[in-house]
Amino acid sequence: MREEFNVTWFLGITTEFNDHCFDHQNTQLFEIRKLHHKKMSKENTQIRFVKRPAPGYFDPKETFAILKSPLPTQNELKDDQIMRSNAIGEVVLSKNPKFKVGDMVQAFLGWQKYGLTDGNPPPGAVLHDYLGIFGETGLTAYFGLLESKPKPGDTVVISGAAGATGNIAGQIAKIKGARVIGIAGSEEKCNWLVNDLGFDIALNYRDPEFVKKLVKATPRYIDVYFDNVGGDILDQCLKRIAKNGRIVLCGAISQYNEAQPKGPAFYTALISQRAKMEGFIILDYVKRYPEAINELSKWIQEGKIKRKEFIIEGLENAPEGLLRLFNGHNTGKMLVKVCDENIKSKL
Incomplete structure (x- = not known):
């Protein structure tokens, strides 16, 4: 070596x-x-x-860069190109009558302190919501969970449940009357899911008794599994899938950095249980974004959905934030604050 x-x-x-x-x-x-x-x-x-x-x-x-054609994705970055990302910024110069200096806007600006947009205004919301619940993570939770058609009384299991997408998906499942079980990586996160967000049960996958506890928590098996992690947890949930169960493949964060990613070993459960396992990409639902934002906004106003942000200070710390994201050190939506509120005074 x-x-x-x-x-x-x-x-x-x-x-x-x-x-x-x-x-x-x-x-x-x-x-x-x-x-x-x-x-x-x-x-x-x-x-x-x-x-x-x-x-x-x-x-x-x-x-x-692991996504391959013909999936709806963008070309990989080249040297000197800006890291892609959604962002919220303050208008420091405008030639668009819809915006004045000082307005706060949301746009796909990337990891940079200054950006140029075409001036298409998003609907009004609390500032952080545009990068969280009204951004790609929240919309992914909305469409991914609802496309699985959860019914009142269903057992819904969410992996990566304390993350930006998982926690919203779990709360939507509760709104739809499901019994919700979250899987996270620490007791602190599990307590947050149950005590703050209203999950029925939360399981720590680092617990040596995790598999036994998952079996005990799913006596009627799993009707919907919302998968954010892949790997062994996906396999364990496949073992517990109910007849006509649905598995939503949202992500596989446990496998992204593996030289040889692990595929599901118990996929034959899909046959015996007549279950369905399907992946989805949020870009397929762009035309329905307004529908999702309206519903999510209503649930926020009714107090049915709570949000939480984990904020990293400084663009120079964005790579560290990315490492923390993949190591599971965040609860809720991770954001990077790239510059302070007084930046316009430097122009």
């Missing part, structure tokens, strides 16, 4: 940059260093030698 390798980076015209060290055998992020350098053209190349990354680190490019 080699311990060192070459990494090539093309540098734009800059005096400061982040040096990202990757192991492209393992596709894992090793570290990020702040470096200073004289101005260089794109043709210049920097070679760095770094040790193999520690377990649990990852390369976000490889993580988010």
Whole structure:
């Protein structure tokens, strides 16, 4: 096994940059260093030698570039392109009569301090909602859960239940009259799901007795399983799927950084139980976004849905936030505050 390798980076015209060290055998992020350098053209190349990354680190490019055509996804990022992301920002300059300086807007701006938008106004809401419950995570929960057609009395199990999508999906299931079981990675998260959000049961998958507790919690088996994690938890829920059960494949965060992702081992349960397992992409529902936002807004006003944000301060800490996301260190929606409220005074 080699311990060192070459990494090539093309540098734009800059005096400061982040040096990202990757192991492209393992596709894992090793570290990020702040470096200073004289101005260089794109043709210049920097070679760095770094040790193999520690377990649990990852390369976000490889993580988010695994989707293949013809899925509705975007082209992978190239060197010097901005990391894609939804964002909320303050208008500092406007030539659009619909907006004035100081207005707060939502747009697909990416990981940057300044961006340019075409001025299409979103419907009104509390500021953070545009990146949370009215953003892709909340809309994913809405369509993914409701497409599984939960009925009153159904047992609905949500993995990744303390995350941005999982916690909203679970609350919607409760609104629809289901018995909801959340799966999360700590006792603190499990307590939040039950005591604050109203889940009926929450199970810690790190508990050595997790499998036994899952069986005990599902005496009538699982009617709907909303999967955010894949891997072993998906297998355990397949073992408990009910006749005519539905499995929604929303994500597989436990497998994204694996060199050889693990597929389901107990898929034959789909045959014996006449169950359905289906993946979905939120981009297929773009035309129905207004419907979802109206319903979610109504449930918020009625006090049926609660929201929680986990905020990282500073654009320079966004990579750390991404690592925390994949390590499960957030509860609710993770956001990055890229600059302070006084930024316009610097322009």
